[in-house]
Amino acid sequence: MEIVLWGVRGSISSPSPTTQFYGANTTCIEVRTDNNDLLIFDAGSGLHHLGTTLPDSGVCHLFLSHGHADHIQGLGFFKPIHNPNWTIHVYVPASLKRVVKNFFDGKTFPVMFKQLRSKIVQHIVTPGKVINVSKRKNNPIKVKPFLGNHPGGSVAYKVYADESVFLYSGDHEITSDPVVRSNTFELLSRIDVAVVDAAYGKDDYHEGWGHSKWEDWVELAARAKVPCLVLSHHMQDRSDKELDDLQDTVMPKTSGSSDLYNRVYVAKEGLRFIPKKDTSFIPQRSDWMFEFVENLGIHKDESIILDRILATSREITQADAGTVFLVENNQLVFAYTHNDTLFPADSSYKHAYVNVRLPISLDSIAGYVASTGKTLNIPDVETLPKDLPYHFNDSFDKATGYQSKSMLVMPFFDRNKNLLGVLQLINSINPRSKKIQAFDINMENNVRLLAREAANVLEISGILRKNIYRMLKVIAIHDPTETGPHAERVGAISAELYQRWAEKHQKTPDEIRFFKGQIRLASMLHDVGKVGISDLILKKKARLTEEEYITMRNHTRLGASLLSSETKDITELAHDVALHHHQKWNGQGYVGSDDSDRLEGTSIPLVARIAAIADVFDALVSSRCYKNAWSFEEARLFLNREAGQHFDPLLVECFNDIFDLIHKIYERFPDVATA
Template identity: 30%
Template sequence: MNGNVTKVLLVDDQAIVIEGMRRMLADRPELCFEAEQDPAAAVEAARRFEPDVILQDLVMPEVDGFDLLRAYRRTSGLADVPVIVLSSREEGATKAEAFERGADDYLVKMPEAVELLARIRIHVERRRAMLEQRRARRRLEEANRDIARLNEQIETEKESIELGAQRDRERLAAITTLGADLNRYQDFELLLDRILLEARTCCDAEAGAIYTITGDRLECNHIQNEKVENRGDHFFTHRMSRSLSLESVAGTVALTGRAIRVEDAYSIPPELDCSYDTGRDLDSGYRTKALLSLPLRTRDGKIRGVLQLANPGGEDAGLPFTDEDQQIIEHFAGLATVAIERTAMTRALVMRMIAMAEVRDPTETGTHVQRVAGYSTVLYDAWAVRHGVSDVEREKNRDRLRTAAMLHDVGKVGIPDAILKKPGRLDDAEFAHMQRHAVIGARLFRGMRTDFDDVAREVALHHHERWDGTGYPGPIEPDAALEPSETPTRVGLAGAEIPLFARIVGLADVYDALSTARAYKASWPEDRVLEVIREESGKHFDPELVEILMECVEDFREVRARYAD
């Protein structure tokens, strides 16, 4: 439709009809006429010509005229173009079917010019009126939306001062509460998760992460993304590790100590000379836009890590972080730094406990406990995959199990040197006394209420249990009184009564003991070790864990090579 010119398209396979129609309309300057003789090309011709009205025959070779009517209605740009059927068939049933398929009018060809022109004018004017009505409706809807937006803006401005004050109060309360809670947290992982959650909440950030510096690596163990997690995609929250360098945003912040705040992570200003790693976005379909990255700096100026937040208001909001956001998040960065400093001291204490046990017991070497920890994580990873444990839960349990496995025999610090350092086999009395190390070790973790302490306590207490119930110490409370000459109990836990992590460490410990030379024995070859373990399946060891070990022999070899004596 172009001004006062009406574009007419005729679809008919008969050249004589096309020529007759061309002559009929030739003296009408307000009409622009075009014809398509190939019915198979009619739809494409109509899309190209963009007619105001289509004249079409019904009976044509190869193409059903009725199907062609329906094709117009299914084609974008043609659905509302009026179609006048020109056919030599006059039956009522034919006309009814044509109207049902999408025809707007029906004329028996060839009609008088006066009638045809009148029909064309009526349908074109009706379509023009309909299109104008649509445009008017859209303009009215846009005007209504503009009015609604203005009303919303007025309401927003009216409430902005009150909402701003309320938000400030909530932020202050969050910082105050978290500061008070800081000393009550024992679990480092949970504490940093809490800090990250509160930091996101304070500036309504949809996503965030905390990076920690470990040697020359930047570790990202705490990742949150509300949108991705709500749709069940946990890949986004997988832990990651990368070299500490100036190439990434987090690396630049960690190495320079300068905060970075940008409105679009994919278009970082050249002067910052770094880029945002889009790998997680590409894998998850998420789009990180606004980004705020702050250093975790200790009081003496050392950078421990990075607190990074993204997309205030959500991925689709397109909002930037403000100066106020940055100021408030700097407080959370300070809290995170305190937590990292505290956990560093905790880890140092763990390593000192291991070193102390090594001094007391010649067999409890650093490489031995590292191997037991390595074997244990291999077994747990394979078990967790079998049992459908989520990646996030598996990551957390792996870390707790690894440290607990390294401390499994820490209770030997309470056993006399005469027994610990005896070069030969222990007699019955000495062995009974040695058994007490399980309870002594468990007692070192009593009174604590963290996930790690629970795991360390159950591993220390029950790693000498046997699947058939003949192990020790059995169902005993770590605080129970023990007579010096008595074993903890003569009835051990059996089967699934034994905590999973204790079953895992028990198997890993025996594997390493058999594979390693001791004062009273030489190391056994691998085939003999595996044979004994297979024989003890269902007796000493959990049959499923034995099966897993046999599937992971190559992984065990790698652990043994890494931590060789």
């Protein structure tokens, strides 16, 4: 059994900037059994959004707690009710036997009941009498109605299915009357998940208005040992901040304890609960995006930022796979990818160097999104109409055996509305059935919010990267070997070397991500000091004289002095790289024109020992006017021969571990041919 909240407000829908996180729709709850039976409790405005996710045919069972407007206002906008391929069983108490017909009277709603195209079957429920929704012997479904305490009457429902019990208590007031409290306690007994009317707190409670205080529910649920209590039917003016505060109030009662009882959550649209499996669920606060951006903002490296954007997007949508495309020279560049089916999450960095480019055109899905700025939410790519301008390219699926089905593809822009890239998520996985599902509207809205905020962080990181490239262009004017691709390769090799070293030293994932990004950027600036060396030396095609060589060695000190005033986040690492990347493990390297500051072994900063390997390897496998390029294997063997002499032997071992990845880096950052 899976329970999904589509509407959590009471009285009236309340869309506003202060209610967008927990949701503004009135009550509607979806219950899915393991046999895919669909039960719906109440028809508030959330029913509309549920309807948009349903297929073109089917059967559902709609249970109404009572006939007040906020619990039936979604009926007219429920897509299946206008579809002849749907059968809708409606369950109401006798007092509401005409509620659906009265709603569709042409006055309350412009469509008459007789104009509805679905097959509607009405059932009268009697409190205390069990309803057999499904009589199959294997996994039957039973629903038992109970009388609630609300002006005009209301009905609560218990659902018995999949060896679990779910309670929905819509409008119900727990008073000081011992009988009411006893009946409510009995209602809460022997259940797994309860979604209840907790419109009030003790400070704003209105006796006799038909709604309960959350404190009463928490008290009785604790006594009844309810594993999972969900406080819903929020008052229309209850802000996200107030609901955050409520969640903070009830969470100390429910977290940090081995006791599985009395887990209390504040209802939020889109939340899903699986009885007996969700007792460890930690709810998000409405400021989750602020925390995401704050955590993302500590990273300056584009690759790390893209990885975090993709990981978080997949987390909030249960997506099996995803790709970030960035715009470069009017093309979409395949920038980062995750795919849990094809490769584990901790190896996704190995796929960060794929050199794939797509034209920004209407014929591909990502290209269409980039061209039009529109989001595409595709339930099944295999059923796309043939007359659409875009189509699904299945070449990747055929090559890998992967099966793409549902897709959510969204553009993201900078502050000036310039396209930065496209975020593509693939195959949302239902946590209950483990089957592929469509991306729902809540997922789409959350990803849109994430993409907007993440684009700002990407834009800031892009400024830093542009500044680094400007410095590299200045260096290249003096030394043609110091190209952008060379710096990218040295940065990438250094970053991956660090990751392998950090994994061997059991560093935390957060620490690895942070320093990996910093080391990439710092290593790209390893030869920045060459801007202070004469072109006559840098561009000389013959072997340098002893005097010229001593002058050349000064680029390490010059670089360190230049970086002392650069971006402070990477200053220390970049300074160490520039100053020490020509040190040797055996102490025979250099810093500047003299030998006074020679270091050896681990006294050489780690980042400099890493950059030394990356720089030498790239120099060996690259063509120069005075030498031919070595093969990758020849260069690797040289590094191994120099392990313990020139290079840190452990880092050489790490280099051997990632040697396959080194090839990918060179595919991603090839040298640019010159005329």
